[in-house]
Amino acid sequence: MKKKVIIVSSSYPSPEVPHVGIFVKNIAEGWVEMGSEVVVICPKSIFTSKKIFFESFFLKPYKTEKGIIIIRPPFFNISKLFFCNIILQNNITQFLFELSCSWGLKYISFRPDFVYCHFLITVQGAYKVANTLKTFLFVGCGESDIGNAIDKLTTTGKKIVVESLSGIISNSPVISEKLYLEGLINKASLLTVPNRADPIKFFPIDLKEARRKKKIDISDFVLIFVGQFIPRKGYKQVLEAIKLIPNIKIIFIGKGTPPQISEQIIFAGSVSHEELPQWLACANIFVLPTTGEGCSNAISEAMAMGLPIISSNLPEISCQVFPDSSILVDPMSIDEIVKGINLIKDNYDEFQSKAIKNAHSLPKEKRAEIIGKWIVEEISKEEKN
Missing domain, CATH: 3.40.50.2000 (Glycogen Phosphorylase B;)
Known part of the structure; x- marks a missing residue:
């Protein structure tokens, strides 16, 4: 062209x-x-x-x-x-x-x-x-x-x-x-x-190597949220949900005022788009309980990285994700978010293998x-x- x-x-x-x-x-x-x-x-x-x-x-x-x-x-x-x-x-x-x-x-x-x-x-x-x-x-x-x-x-x-x-x-x-x-x-x-997602930048990366670079313990079970820190993106619901799940960590990436670092929050803030794949590679699950999207670029990139997805039960999300490696919830329900996280965590090998398989099937x-x-x-x- x-x-x-x-x-x-x-x-x-x-x-x-x-x-x-x-x-x-x-x-x-x-x-x-x-x-x-x-x-x-x-x-x-x-x-x-x-x-x-x-x-x-x-x-x-x-x-x-x-x-x-x-x-x-x-x-x-x-x-x-x-x-x-x-x-x-x-x-x-x-x-x-x-x-x-x-x-x-x-x-x-x-x-x-x-x-x-x-x-x-x-x-x-x-x-x-x-x-x-x-x-x-x-x-x-x-x-x-x-x-x-x-x-x-x-x-x-x-x-x-x-x-x-x-x-x-x-x-x-x-x-x-x-x-x-x-x-x-x-x-x-x-x-x-x-x-x-750009297939040159976003593709499944070895979790151990990614965590070594970011100095994240390989034994931690880690979620990642990518989106603006605004109500529509649902970061506050995620914050409340992780408080109810012991032994879980999270990475918050986005624009705006991020949550404060705590025992559960490994990182919170903005990163360059070039650096984003390395952070996604450190996570076990991508979570975004949004109340409205067109077609989420953040979800597309997480899918390309081979991450299981927890997002919202909305038409625009359901037509974007792979149903066998995703859990869709009421974005305003803390309880449903917690259940979704636990379901993937308890069946992680199955969800992970399907998510990686789906990532490799994406058009290049x-x-x-x-x-x-x-x-x-x-x-x-x-x-x-």
Whole structure:
């Protein structure tokens, strides 16, 4: 796929925040590996600090180690300010995002083969880019709450989705169904492809060797949680559950304010995405009692590492995991989480062998490759018509 591509996103990893926008980074780097030239327009909020406020207006595009050009135009992001009228606030925010994308266009001197935007919230700004450059527009949907994302679309945004997209990429059958029910699948074609872990980075690793590197006792039975430290991800339920299970340890990895280190908590904090596989390899079970996901990247990576999964009995989770190496529970029930942990712990050899077998059965083709090839095919169909 040797194409010229512009990606519009509200997040992308940077030295200041290396853990955000990993989805977008994976797609961008995947397309570069396929021979494409990729530019990312990722508006940068000017309200982070006084320093960033002034610096934002003078930021120049820069190139990553993978050769991706990053453009960070200033963005007057008012989404976190208090407004009495939420609809008005949302409309203004998306209009300002569109203006920021227009600012980024001054650094573009070529016509891309297509524009891809990540999440519906960015579609209005991405359309400005695609329409100005007279090219095709595709959007990726993987929101944790697709209903809320649709509700936040402005009238203009909904019109763009219905009338002006060349394609929509969904990471979950649940999201795809919702898009159909809301009448948003009209002109655009739809591809449903779940998130996939990078097979080069995420694969079963010897537990003894991984624990030796992290200085974790080989005899410990260890859980791992990977996700933001926010209520939706269920880390507080996990904390309560482990208190009821003696002789068990846990690793907490994520953004936000982590739990305090204790006798049971081996590590709590954020790590780089490159370091994450080594931490996953130290665990016996992956646990994430989330109350809402699109298609969990954390679960995909844990599955690729060969870990048994404890997660939530939700449609979007049940269609993602392997049923023979997973336990799905009510995410708000401490009792069910405890029972799930104990069930796997008491039958660990069986669950582990199935989880590793399932990991080896996962497709090796990267998600970015599947999406890239599909987009090229869709463009070819449109050009013929």
